[in-house]
Amino acid sequence: MSMVEVQPGGASGMTMPAAPKRRTLPGWAIFVIGVVGVVGVLATTSYLTGEAALTSSSTMQNTVTLGMPILLAGLGGIWAERSGMINIGLEGMMILGTWGAAWGGLHGGPWVAVLSGAVFGALGGVLHAIATVTFGVNHIVSGVAINLLGAGIAKYLSTLIFAPLSSNPRDSPPIERFDTFSAQPLADWLGELEQDQRAVISDVAGLLRGLVTRVSPMLLITILLVVGTYLLLWHTRFGLRLRSCGENPVAAESLGVNVYLHKYVAVIVSGALAGIGGAALVLGSSPSIYSEGQTANRGFIGLAAMIFGNWRPGGTLAGAGLFGYADGLRLSAGPQTVHALLYAAVIAAGLVVIWQLWRRKWTTATLAAVGAVAVYALYYASDELPREFLPYTPHIITLVVLALAAQRLRPPAADGLPYRRGEGD
Structure with missing residues (x-):
């Protein structure tokens, strides 16, 4: 046991054992x-x-399809922010x-679509890097400008190139x-x-059947990018x-260390990953087309998944799965099934109460218990969620999860x- 010297009350030479370090589980164990x-x-x-739709294979397939763009955007956020760049x-x-991706897919098929999406996303990363790294523009200001x-640019190019082919300036032809x-x-x-x-x-x-049925190469690409990151x-x-x-x-x-070089590489890779996320969105839609407003703020949800995952790939994967599940459940089931998520939240809150009581965190346990009672009251007082509420389910879950994970x-x-x-210097 290691010893450290202390001098209580002015005395010297006394030694006391150092406090033992708390053992923490490895990341993979926590994930499992x-x-x-x-x-x-x-x-x-x-x-x-x-x-039954809560755990059906169709719900899991939708979760994978809708979670991939979020996960790829979250990976892009990890690359940028681990280098000190907010994206x-x-x-x-x-x-x-x-x-x-739509433009590349029209000319060369799905593999070219993925590569083209990465290139176009990387170009956005180059602009962000030039503005922030070279010219010192505020990261938030530059990011908002890149979004606009x-x-x-996408709207202009769609009107210029896709409108003559699809007779619709908002959509591309199917790829x-x-x-x-x-x-x-x-x-x-x-x-x-x-x-x-x-x-x-x-x-x-x-749930397992949803992971091994109708598997797309896009899923394998995403898994390789998570492991590679x-x-x-x-x-x-x-x-x-x-x-x-x-x-x-x-x-x-x-x-x-060449700090500028590493920041440039990180932001460009960040943009490329977000672009691949856009390609996954196009290739995962039915039919596979570019459509104006298609991302539906998934880039921001990807940032939320990254924050939920504490700026690490495994945690980001969990966050993207959560948000993708909420979106996938909305598509594969009705309002009553989404309403059942309130019951799931009550059970989860009950487990948190038990865990916090075991850790003797009385305040946290009390807050979790109050939250469980409030959510159960909402579940008991209603039969289903309003249909107008369903499209915003992933966004609301994003806010709730980030609020709970903030500390x-x-x-x-x-x-x-x-x-x-x-x-x-």
């Missing part, structure tokens, strides 16, 4: 526990409310990616989609278990240097702070 907890809450809610312009870069510019595949015979076996409607077993089978930023020298630019750029510069967040220390070369 979280997945098990979410599945358990959804399965319990489905059983008690009779809403509010992810929405505009995603818009550029949707237009670029991206929407304006070729990726072929999908299913993991057989696993998908059929899971389908049989899902139809049996057994408690928990059918719920898990439905984690390995590059946390297990390479380049990643260490890039993250040092977001924690203390002056210290990084004193150690020979445990730790952004990069120099995130958004101005930096000029040599300022630490």
